[in-house]
Amino acid sequence: MMSDTYYVSGPTLDRRQFWIAAANGAVLWFAAVLLLRWLGPMGIHDGANRVILYALVVPGTYPFNLLIGRIARLQKGQMVQALALGTAVAMVLDGVALAWAPTLYGATIDLHMGAATVILWGAGVGILLAFWMDR
Numbered sequence: 001m002m003s004d005t006y007y008v009s010g011p012t013l014d015r016r017q018f019w020i021a022a023a024n025g026a027v028l029w030f031a032a033v034l035l036l037r038w039l040g041p042m043g044i045h046d047g048a049n050r051v052i053l054y055a056l057v058v059p060g061t062y063p064f065n066l067l068i069g070r071i072a073r074l075q076k077g078q079m080v081q082a083l084a085l086g087t088a089v090a091m092v093l094d095g096v097a098l099a100w101a102p103t104l105y106g107a108t109i110d111l112h113m114g115a116a117t118v119i120l121w122g123a124g125v126g127i128l129l130a131f132w133m134d135r
Helices: 015-042 047-072 077-098 109-134
Strands: none
Touching: 015 047, 015 077, 015 109, 047 077, 047 109, 077 109
C-alpha cells in the first residue's frame, strides 16, 4: 500500500548518532569552505560556471548523505534528523565565519558571498535529499 506521507518518521537519534551528525556538519562545512576558497579565484562563481557549480552540488551531496548514514548507522527514517542537525551546525559555523573571519572564503567580498551562497544551496540540497532518502 502506498502512503501519502513524504517521509518516514523514525526513531530519534541516539547520543552517538547525534554527535556524529553534528561533527559531520562541521567537517563538511569546513571542507566546502576550503574547496570553494581554492576554486573561487578560478572564476567558479561567475556566469555559466556558477550554473555548473550549483548543478554539481546535487549529485556531489548525495554520497555524503550516504556516508553519514553509514558512519552514524542511521535507521530508516533518521536521515532527515541527522541532516537537519548537521546542516544547522554548518549554518551556525557559516554565519560566525562570515561575520568574524570572512577572509576564510577568499580575498574579496565577491568570493565571500559566492562561497557562502553555494554552501547555503548545498545545505538545502542535503536536507531535500534526506527527505527523498527517508521516503
